[in-house]
Amino acid sequence: MAKQHSNSIKDEDTYEALREDGASKEKAARIANAQASDSQEPGKKGGKQPPYEEWTKDELYERAQELDIDGRSEMDKDALIEALRNH
Structure with a gap:
């Protein structure tokens, strides 16, 4: 069961999985919150910047x-x- 980190984390399970994989707290929170949002698609390639x-x-x-x-x-x-x- 995922720990309750704060009200700012929208998807605790994703956050915990990312932290276990070595992501920073900030990065894990950004990704977890983006995945929990209906208006964002973090799995979709975005941005127009070159590599x-x-x-x-x-x-x-x-x-x-x-x-x-x-x-x-x-x-x-x-x-x-x-x-x-x-x-």
Whole structure:
């Protein structure tokens, strides 16, 4: 049985499964809440942005800065991509 984390988590079972798979609390909450919402389709590919591999290092760094990813100033392009995908 899933634990009651807070009123902000809409799908406790999904949240718990994602946490067990290693997702951060923030990421698990975003996905669980999106799946619980009738207006969102998290399984559907979205967005018009090109893949991170096509971004410049400066663009990746700016996005990492927006997300407040620790250690970004020491990361190369591959590390920035990995950090952004795992955020």
